[in-house]
Amino acid sequence: MSKSLEEIDIHELLPQQEPFVMVDKLTSFDMKTTTTNFTIREDNLFVEEGRLDTCALAENIAQTCAARLGYYNKYVLKRGIQVGFIGAIRAFKVYVQPCVGDHLDTTINVLQDIMGITLVDAIVKRGEEVIAEGEMKIALNNE
Numbered sequence: 001m002s003k004s005l006e007e008i009d010i011h012e013l014l015p016q017q018e019p020f021v022m023v024d025k026l027t028s029f030d031m032k033t034t035t036t037n038f039t040i041r042e043d044n045l046f047v048e049e050g051r052l053d054t055c056a057l058a059e060n061i062a063q064t065c066a067a068r069l070g071y072y073n074k075y076v077l078k079r080g081i082q083v084g085f086i087g088a089i090r091a092f093k094v095y096v097q098p099c100v101g102d103h104l105d106t107t108i109n110v111l112q113d114i115m116g117i118t119l120v121d122a123i124v125k126r127g128e129e130v131i132a133e134g135e136m137k138i139a140l141n142n143e
Contacts, residue, residue: 051098
């Protein structure tokens with residue numbers, strides 16, 4: 001019997017470890033759409049003057065992709081975590097720089113997944129407000 005999403009420690013799914021973890025929980029998963037949540041804490045490496053740096057939003061999207069892949073590998077395929085790399089970011093727009101204490105929900109939709117390269121469309125929300133969006137290409141290290 002597999003664990004419910006609420007029971008899964010995000011560290012089981014990610015190649016990243018503290019202090020570089022930019023997602024707290026995997027909240028939904030299927031082969032096309034995955035969502036994570038993340039609460040911005042004051043001690044986050046990417047917080048400056050109470051706001052989360054823009055590059056951390058891109059990393060949050062990448063780690064949502066990693067959580068999707070980690071869940072699929074561990075709980076569906078029953079194998080280890082794979083390391084991926086950001087291959088490209090396109091049409092990335094940040095509308096609001098979030099603050100300490102903000103709760104973010106990041107959703108990725110897989111547009112293409114072929115030969116170890118996954119292209120996703122991503123949206124980062126604070127409540128109902130879209131604060132960032134764009135496309136990201138993740139390439140897997142197959143070693």
